[in-house]
Amino acid sequence: xSAYWISLYREVRDxxxxxxxxxxxxxxxxxxxxxxxxxxxxxxxxxxxVAARCVVIEFASVEAAVAAHDGAAYQEALAxxxxxxxxxxxxxxxxx
Numbered sequence: 001x002s003a004y005w006i007s008l009y010r011e012v013r014d015x016x017x018x019x020x021x022x023x024x025x026x027x028x029x030x031x032x033x034x035x036x037x038x039x040x041x042x043x044x045x046x047x048x049x050v051a052a053r054c055v056v057i058e059f060a061s062v063e064a065a066v067a068a069h070d071g072a073a074y075q076e077a078l079a080x081x082x083x084x085x086x087x088x089x090x091x092x093x094x095x096x
Contacts, residue, residue: 001061001062001093001094001096002058002059002060002061002093002094003058003059003060003061003062003064003065003091003092003093003094004037004056004057004058004059004065004091004092004093004094005029005034005055005056005057005058005059005065005068005069005089005090005091006054006055006056006089006090006091006092007054007055007056007087007088007089008050008052008053008054008087008088008089009052009053009054009055009085009086009087010050010052010085010086010087010088011085011086012053012084012085013083013084013085013086014083014084014085015084016084017080017081017082017083017084017085018081018084018085020080020081020084021077021078021080021081021084021085023080024073024074024076024077024080025074025077025078027073028068028071028073028074028076028077029057029068029074031073032059032064032067032068032071032073032074033059033060033064033068034057034058034059034064034065034068035057035058035059036055036056036057037056037057037058038054038055038056039054039055039056040053040054041053041054042054058094059091062091062093065091066091069091
């Protein structure tokens with residue numbers, strides 16, 4: 001069953017660190033089998049919606065998404081981010 005990696009950027013503190021992270025994270029996650037589905041700012045928000053940058057990446061399974069996160073290539077990207085953003089991140093299984 002597919003799984004979705006969902007990240008919301010609550011605050012960007014350092015654009016340069018975010019750019020360094022993105023340069024490493026994109027290839028790390030696509031190389032681990034991820035497909036970017038959503039990447040950007042919302043066009044509209046409702047209810048308690050916050051206008052925060054959103055990223056959704058599809059993986060073949062929860063296990064594949066977790067392996068991508070825990071892998072050396074993505075950990076290198078996280079090290080480059082180094083506090084440059086406050087994010088809320090989760091991996092959610094898809095609906096059958």
